[in-house]
Amino acid sequence: KTIDKESTTFEKIRMIINIHNKDYKVLCYYRNPVQQSLEPFLKDVENELEGNNGHTIIIGDVNLDANADNKDSEKYVELMKSYDMDITNKIMTRNASGRIIDHCCINFIDETLVKNYTINTRLSDHNILITEIGSITRKRENKVIETEVTNWKKLKEVFIMLQTKSTIMEETDPNII
Secondary structure, three states, rough: OOEEEEOOOOEEEEEEEOOOEEEEHHHEEEOOOOOOOOOOHHHHHHHHHOOOOOEEEEEOOOOOOOOOOOOOHHHHHHHHHHOOEEEEEOOOOOOOOOOOOOEEEEOOOOOOHHHEEEEEOOOOOOEEEEEOOOOOOOOOOOOOOOOOOHHHHHHHHHHHHHHHHOHHHHHHOOOOO
């Protein structure tokens, strides 16, 4: 339907594809790995996902490792999760670093219907990522994400209170404790 190309601190191509009278937004990104700030990229992704009809594919070289333990990657992964976007590829796409920095993210079918493959090539230091999407007519089930949060400060206060105002520390029977 439409193709818009934008170029700011990252590159993006936005396409709307109509399949069986349903529109699917396809966002293709390239984010430079030495970009000074991650925020313009994350803000753009969030703007694209906000108020979305829930039929979006994000593909591209975002230069953020989905498995890395660093602030930038964690921000990106959390943003994807908050909009129910699954990062479907779990395959290394850059041999030199062993990282997964090229992604296919999708939010409208079950992740098990998406298959990713890579092809090693001499054209780039990245492997080519090929994504096969199964039947898009199959509905995705909503996920319920539950988390538990421990208030460590409050827990410490309770332990201190128990130590000073209770005789529990004098008990020897574990069942009473």
